[in-house]
Amino acid sequence: MTSYSGKILRYDLTSGSREEWPTRQLVDGGFVGGMGFGVKLVTDEVASTVDALDPGNLLVISTGPLSGTYAPLFAQTNLVTKSPLTGGIINSYCGGTLAGSIKNAGYDALVIAGRARELSYLVVTPDRVELVPCPELAGQSAPEAEEAIKRKEGGGLDVMSIGLAGENRVRFSAVIMATRAFGRGGPGAVFGSKKLKAIAVGGHLGVRVADVAGFRKAARRARETFEKEIENPWSLLGMFSRYGTGSGMALINEKRTLATRNHRRSQFDKSHLIDGMAAFRRYPTRPVACLGCPVHCGQLHRIDEGPCAPWARGPEYETMYSLGSDCEVSDLEAVVRAHQLCESYGMDTLSAGCTVAFAMEAAERGLLPRDAFGAPLEFGSAEGMLSALEHIARRQGAGDLLAEGTRRAADQLGNDAAGFAMNVKGMEFAAWMPQRMRGIALTFATSNRGACHKRAPIGAELMGFLPMEATQGKARVVKEIQDKVNALSTLVACRFAEFVLPVESFLELIETASGLQFDETGLMRMGERLWNMERMFNLAAGIEPGEDRLPARCFEPLEDGRDGDKQLTREELQFMLADYYRERGWGPDGRPTPAKLAELGLG
Amino acid sequence: MPAVLKFEPAKCTECFTCELACSFERDRVFNRQRARLRVVRAWPDEARLVVCAHCDDPTCAACCPSEAMQVVGHRVVLDAEACTGCGICVEQCPHGAVFLVAGHHAAVKCEACDDPECVRVCPTRALTLVRGGDGQ
Numbered sequence: 001m002t003s004y005s006g007k008i009l010r011y012d013l014t015s016g017s018r019e020e021w022p023t024r025q026l027v028d029g030g031f032v033g034g035m036g037f038g039v040k041l042v043t044d045e046v047a048s049t050v051d052a053l054d055p056g057n058l059l060v061i062s063t064g065p066l067s068g069t070y071a072p073l074f075a076q077t078n079l080v081t082k083s084p085l086t087g088g089i090i091n092s093y094c095g096g097t098l099a100g101s102i103k104n105a106g107y108d109a110l111v112i113a114g115r116a117r118e119l120s121y122l123v124v125t126p127d128r129v130e131l132v133p134c135p136e137l138a139g140q141s142a143p144e145a146e147e148a149i150k151r152k153e154g155g156g157l158d159v160m161s162i163g164l165a166g167e168n169r170v171r172f173s174a175v176i177m178a179t180r181a182f183g184r185g186g187p188g189a190v191f192g193s194k195k196l197k198a199i200a201v202g203g204h205l206g207v208r209v210a211d212v213a214g215f216r217k218a219a220r221r222a223r224e225t226f227e228k229e230i231e232n233p234w235s236l237l238g239m240f241s242r243y244g245t246g247s248g249m250a251l252i253n254e255k256r257t258l259a260t261r262n263h264r265r266s267q268f269d270k271s272h273l274i275d276g277m278a279a280f281r282r283y284p285t286r287p288v289a290c291l292g293c294p295v296h297c298g299q300l301h302r303i304d305e306g307p308c309a310p311w312a313r314g315p316e317y318e319t320m321y322s323l324g325s326d327c328e329v330s331d332l333e334a335v336v337r338a339h340q341l342c343e344s345y346g347m348d349t350l351s352a353g354c355t356v357a358f359a360m361e362a363a364e365r366g367l368l369p370r371d372a373f374g375a376p377l378e379f380g381s382a383e384g385m386l387s388a389l390e391h392i393a394r395r396q397g398a399g400d401l402l403a404e405g406t407r408r409a410a411d412q413l414g415n416d417a418a419g420f421a422m423n424v425k426g427m428e429f430a431a432w433m434p435q436r437m438r439g440i441a442l443t444f445a446t447s448n449r450g451a452c453h454k455r456a457p458i459g460a461e462l463m464g465f466l467p468m469e470a471t472q473g474k475a476r477v478v479k480e481i482q483d484k485v486n487a488l489s490t491l492v493a494c495r496f497a498e499f500v501l502p503v504e505s506f507l508e509l510i511e512t513a514s515g516l517q518f519d520e521t522g523l524m525r526m527g528e529r530l531w532n533m534e535r536m537f538n539l540a541a542g543i544e545p546g547e548d549r550l551p552a553r554c555f556e557p558l559e560d561g562r563d564g565d566k567q568l569t570r571e572e573l574q575f576m577l578a579d580y581y582r583e584r585g586w587g588p589d590g591r592p593t594p595a596k597l598a599e600l601g602l603g
Numbered sequence: 604m605p606a607v608l609k610f611e612p613a614k615c616t617e618c619f620t621c622e623l624a625c626s627f628e629r630d631r632v633f634n635r636q637r638a639r640l641r642v643v644r645a646w647p648d649e650a651r652l653v654v655c656a657h658c659d660d661p662t663c664a665a666c667c668p669s670e671a672m673q674v675v676g677h678r679v680v681l682d683a684e685a686c687t688g689c690g691i692c693v694e695q696c697p698h699g700a701v702f703l704v705a706g707h708h709a710a711v712k713c714e715a716c717d718d719p720e721c722v723r724v725c726p727t728r729a730l731t732l733v734r735g736g737d738g739q
Contacts, residue, residue, distance in 0.1 A: 293616075
């Protein structure tokens with residue numbers, strides 16, 4: 001357990017009391033770290049029926065055995081909580097330097113319970129755990145709050161904070177850390193409900209490893225693997241390292257899988273105006289990396305004039321879809337500005353953009369006034385998109401309804417609005433199109449956190465290793481990738497790590513760092529175990545297997561469909577679901593069987 | 604001629620691998636606060652590198668009350684046992700390249716390793732070792 005800090009901090013905002021738990025208990029239980037810690041602690045302590053915005057909900061922010069070291073692509077931090085958007089358990093990820101700072105403060109995970117009396121931030125260092133009231137920060141943007149807290153507490157700390165959206169409990173609000181975000185599922189609203197403006201964390205304790213020479217060698221080998229990969233400009237990571245994740249947009253558009261006009265179209269004829277290459281051409285850009293990462297897919301743009309000056313973090317691919325193609329906005333500056341707004345207010349760019357696209361269609365159908373937000377609420381209107389975001393964050397006018405997310409908004413609007421409210425279990429769609437890719441259809445339908453792209457066979461379908469329109473065999477592939485990504489999320493590895501790093505390399509890094517031995521089977525089993533734990537929690541929370549479905553839009557013909565396209569049918573989804581439940585060892589009703597649970601040690 | 608560290612800010616991605624590698628090699632711990640060199644973020648500008656320049660006539664050696672800073676050949680070397688961590692050199696160094704570390708009795712600074720790990724790990728070659736004095 002050398003590379004662990006050894007302790008978990010539990011802080012109760014209601015009573016102001018703190019406890020420290022030994023990490024060993026969780027590791028001995030096989031939970032490894034990251035998402036494993038989060039799922040175990042949340043499912044143990046949070047009643048599945050408790051409202052996500054109730055003080056009874058828990059925030060678990062956790063690291064893994066490689067966090068804080070220079071092992072490449074292990075910089076992310078994991079957050080698990082009950083989601084205000086889905087009502088189920090969610091996990092969310094933040095890049096940057098945060099994980100190292102949590103370990104330097106002496107902890108493997110921070111567990112936050114209760115609700116503070118007034119708006120406050122929590123300071124966590126090796127010799128200080130203190131809740132500091134900060135009514136003066138109310139309404140401040142996330143970056144402003146971060147800066148103010150750093151000024152007061154010293155620059156050596158990492159600060160994760162919420163903006164107005166989190167304070168207003170916008171159901172898809174995010175927690176922001178130096179332009180990185182815990183985006184998906186509404187963790188910002190959980191912070192807001194706890195009157196927690198921010199957590200400032202850091203220290204000098206450092207991370208030691210079990211086998212110095214062995215770890216140095218293993219990390220060097222892993223680094224060389226990535227360096228070799230990114231030297232090749234034709235590889236995905238090679239492209240990302242040069243131009244960011246947005247550089248993939250042209251390929252995705254070419255393959256007709258770029259969700260456009262609220263998922264009515266599969267191509268955006270103006271995607272070249274807003275993609276990563278367009279941003280690279282327009283703004284002086286340099287790559288910025290997460291801690292210890294040789295891939296450096298992050299982009300920092302210098303902007304001399306206009307509303308985005310003086311600089312912006314480059315929007316990621318998913319943001320270019322949600323605030324770009326899905327709203328048919330072709331003005332790059334508007335997409336960058338929208339991204340900045342989401343960062344300032346603290347909102348998930350995916351859900352925010354997807355919700356605006358929903359509102360644009362609702363306005364088209366006369367369910368919302370076109371002038372609800374001043375500027376025209378219509379596809380293609382950059383002003384409409386930007387003003388909608390402002391209104392959502394502030395919960396002004398119809399923004400109050402949209403701040404509830406597409407599922408709740410559609411329920412309010414009625415008139416079959418649910419058919420074009422692009423969410424599963426309340427979580428808005430990531431960029432990908434179930435209409436075109438059956439693996440995506442099944443992943444979106446079955447993911448524990450809703451329409452999640454983190455656990456989908458995207459590469460395999462996009463690059464043609466698996467035929468996009470085939471249904472046979474997709475269930476097994478989806479199950480395997482869900483379990484695998486869960487396993488990697490215990491480490492906490494970046495999603496890109498497994499693209500090139502062989503499993504042996506993961507195992508070698510963990511063993512030389514922590515002294516703990518895992519094997520591939522054991523790790524994957526942990527991934528499956530977590531998947532089942534989440535499923536059981538969600539079932540108890542009232543998310544029935546019938547929620548493994550897709551909105552009606554996914555079964556409608558595409559507006560830009562072509563002859564020979566094979567339209568996704570409900571029967572196909574049912575076939576894949578039955579196959580999937582079988583692969584999972586669940587009953588045909590979609591519930592984990594007692595035998596399966598016993599096999600996973602969850603009986 | 605001595606070797607010097609050459610830093611090209613345009614190539615730096617602020618991954619801080621150099622800092623982690625430095626603390627790991629010197630102290631066997633990953634801790635950026637113990638790194639002997641610091642990459643300082645200045646968005647939107649490029650990062651700065653703060654590191655000992657191994658001056659010919661070092662202020663740190665002149666001001667040290669315990670003679671812990673020694674000029675050895677072309678290097679300025681800190682004798683951690685003699686250092687009391689008083690912090691005078693930290694104040695006086697014109698480059699700001701001597702650091703005090705919480706939980707550590709002495710100051711730390713770049714020791715000019717022969718085969719520096721900070722250079723070896725830099726993924727973009729923003730940090731290189733230049734021999735023959737052409738590092739400017």
